[in-house]
Amino acid sequence: MSRKKIALIGGGQIGGVLAQLIALKQLGDVVLYDVVEDLPQGKTLDIAEAARVNGFDSKLTGTNSYKDIARADLVIITAGLPRKPGMSRDDLLVTNAKIMKSVAEGVKEYAPKAIAIIISNPLDAMVTLFKKVSGFPANRVVGQAGILDSSRFSTFIAWELGVSVKDVNALVLGGHGDTMVPIVRYANVNGIPVMELLERKYKDKIKAAEVMKAMVDRTKMAGGEVVKLLKTGSAFYSPAASAIQMAEAIINDEKRLISACAYLNGEFGVTGYYVGVPVVLGDTGVEKVIEFSLDQEEQALMDNSVNAVKKLVEDMDRLGF
Ligand code: TXD
Secondary structure: OOOOEEEEEOOOHHHHHHHHHHHHOOOOEEEEEOOOOOHHHHHHHHHHOOHHHHOOOOOEEEEOOHHHHOOOOEEEEOOOOOOOOOOOHHHHHHHHHHHHHHHHHHHHHHOOOOEEEEOOOOHHHHHHHHHHHHOOOHHHEEEOOHHHHHHHHHHHHHHHHOOOHHHEEOOEEEOOOOOOEEOOOOOEEOOEEHHHHHHHHHOOHHHHHHHHHHHHHHHHOHHHHHHHHHOOOOOOHHHHHHHHHHHHHHHOOOOEEEEEEEEEEOHHHOEEEEEEEEEEEEOOEEEEEOOOOOOHHHHHHHHHHHHHHHHHHHHHHHOOO
């Protein structure tokens, strides 16, 4: 059996970590594409030269030509600028939309059967644009945000409760922006509701609610917190790790139920937009969107987040993308 071919479009911070993780996990052979000359060649050479030490056989190729992504099974797209301190993800719209349009054209021409995972920001709009320009069916175009946002929320809960994050399940839905929706009601540690654990810890419902609100707020702002510290770019280790979980689910047909930016056809009251929702990921891409009942408050937060996504997509349309 030959290895899967995984094309990474964008060889910056996230692209580099993606290439390394794919090799370490032997998920497939990597083609790293970037517009900057020599950059992808240099990164892949560096990673490949550690093959003996890390013990992998994956092949890594760096390129500035779309021809080299021909017939890729999976394409992971990080092309585009990251935020600088003080910027919102939405501030990247115009620059990154131009880049995403050219990427979608390249992928459409050379890897028309691939499944595409989009990472570039503003995420929900970039996924929408890739789908529009590539003409790929909706199940083969998915965005990464929900795994990372959910992982951030889970991490803060684990720190607060002093338990292993491996036992924490906490889902974040909605757009990948400041309006994202951490689902508090179902957050649990091995099935035990987080709110109950907080109430027992603080012996005070109001204090427990305040602690949860602080974790929810930190989750929503977590990307910005890293940007502020790094000063020259945004988070890259955790977004790469999150996209790799999606790549593994697709390549190994794992049917993982995770939060991802998927096309909605009436689910959660939304039609015709890409938004973060629970999906089942397998070897055909998004196999199912999983719906569950939101309570009134959650639905209001979801509606607010969907409206923010709609506004961004409308702005993009108005700008002619
Ligand atoms: O969870 C998430 N979805 C995210 C998304 C979490 C964090 C950051 N996220 C976004 O990913 C971020 O806001 C950016 O839009 C992307 C990529 O972030 P990264 O940190 O990897 O940015 P870099 O290091 O600047 O890398 C971007 C690369 C860089 O090497 C450019 O030369 C390249 O993109 N680039 C292009 N590649 C291909 N084609 C074109 N046209 C192009 N233009 C620039």
